[in-house]
Amino acid sequence: MRKDLVEITTICPDVENSQFVVQSNCPETIPEILKSQSVAANGNSTSYQQCSLPRIKILGTGGTIASKAVDSSQTADYHVDLTIQDLLDAIPDISKVCDIEYEQLCNVDSKDIDQDILYKIYKGISESLQTFDGIVITHGTDTLSETAFFIESTVDAGDVPIVFVGSMRPSTSISADGPMNLYQAICIASNPKSRGRSVLVSLNDQISSGYYITKTNANSLDSFNVRQGYLGNFVNNEIHYYYPPVKPQGCHKFKLRIIGDTFKLPEVCILYAHQAFPPSIVNLVADKYDGIVLATMGAGSLPEEVNRTCLKLNLPIVYSKRSMDGMVPIANVRKNGSNGHNVIASGYLSPEKSRILLQLCLAGNYSMEEVKHVFTGVYGG
Ligand SMILES: NC(=O)C[C@H](N)C(=O)O
Known part of the structure; x- marks a missing residue:
């Protein structure tokens, strides 16, 4: 090993x-x-x-963990200002744990992570897999779950742990959480017990699956929630895993086809449904996008007129849900005897993860039946 x-x-x-x-x-x-x-x-x-310590690659992308505010009481209104080297300087003891190489891929708030940056992260990870014992990516928490899901769906990590880490307080804050989160992320990546666990997330003493994680609190340190349960935690900076190494059930792996250095995923948008949700909004975006994800009410509920509008369109439409828990079953999507040629149930996937999954299916030129198979067969839709 x-x-x-x-x-x-x-x-x-x-x-x-x-x-x-x-x-x-x-x-x-x-x-x-x-x-x-x-x-x-x-x-x-x-x-x-x-004869030597584990070799860990750190990829910096920005986020609150790399941010500064004007004074120490401020935990809002800050900006990205620190490099990955600055972050590592704050945890000098880490040199006892592993040998580190680092690279700054970008330095942005995670709301600004676009396809180009996503590709840089994918490339940075893929190129490090052969040479390093573990990889850590610093990332803003707002869209961390999307990048982690994308990486889990596209990178075959073998046994190498890929650990995402962020923070909820800027580096200038009293009791900033970034240094400890980063220290723990690097310990996770360096620890042999993390091997074979795929994409992980380190935040607030908890270790989670990057595939299942969701940001459920916009402000608190305990920002991430995983209904499938945490994988482990830290006590006195010792890792305690609750289960042996395991990868997410049925995760569909996509092979990205990159032509030259151009990376372009099909465009999929998310529409958030609500009372009096008009069919016109679906028609409005249908021309401009390759697919649509609907955050439906309940477990696939939309006004009947919207359902009829969706069925008339010639592009894939995924029915996901506004609720954090539960799932959209296929029975709630293909209703009234309709075979629902273009409508797909998201199963347990959130709208933002459904969007990425649909983009990857479309990028791979999957047929409608194959797209349905990925969602229905694997994710219980
Ligand atoms: N806590 C954070 O990292 C939030 C920040 N706005 C980001 O996602 O970059």
Whole structure:
């Protein structure tokens, strides 16, 4: 698993009592690697000495974690002003945990992450997978779940942990949360127990799946919520995972086809439904977009006239939901005997994740049946 472990002895008859030689500044997790390798060797042949720390790549993109306000009591009205190097300077102890290389991909609030930046993040991660033991991406929390979902859907990480991290307070704030969140993200990426868990998110002492996470609180430190449950947490900066490594159920992987360096996804917009939602709004955007996602009321509810309008259109329309919990079942979309040639149920996916999934399906020239299969078969729609 690790390239930087060097075999030093060949006799280890008693795994439980065997001694491992570890550098004094090694992360506490290293003995776990050594132990598991010895167990794999059936307790009778191998022990290892660590000769270097895990290699971690940090990709900086901006967000509140890289922001400054005018004074320390301010937790709003701040701007992105710090580089990834500044952020790392605030956590000098991290040099005891791993060897770091870093790259500034951009420095923006996450509301400004567009397709070009998304592609830079995809490329930065893909190019680092072969060389590093873990990857950390600093990112604004507002759209972090979208980037994490996109990366989970397009990157085959193998066992390498890809950890997204942000903060809710700017760096200048009293009790800024960024340095600790970043420190923990790097510990997650460096820890062998994180291998095989795909895309993770580090925030407020919690470790979550990047695939399932949703930002549910616009202001508090405990901003992310995962109905599927957290994967683990930190106590005294030790990682405690609740489950063995696992990847999200049925996640559909897309292979991005990039021509030259141009990366262009089809355009999909989201419309938020409400009482008296007019069909005219659907017609208005239908000409300008390749697909539409509707944040419906309840579990797929829209005024009947809007349903009829959608069925007349010749573009894919995903019925998602305004509610954070629950799902849109296919039965609520293909109603009254209609075969719903172009309408798709989002299942459990939020509107913003449905949008990305539909973009990826359309970019791959999936047929309507294939698009439905991705949503229906995999996500329970
Ligand atoms: N807490 C944050 O990071 C919010 C910020 N507006 C962003 O998404 O970049």
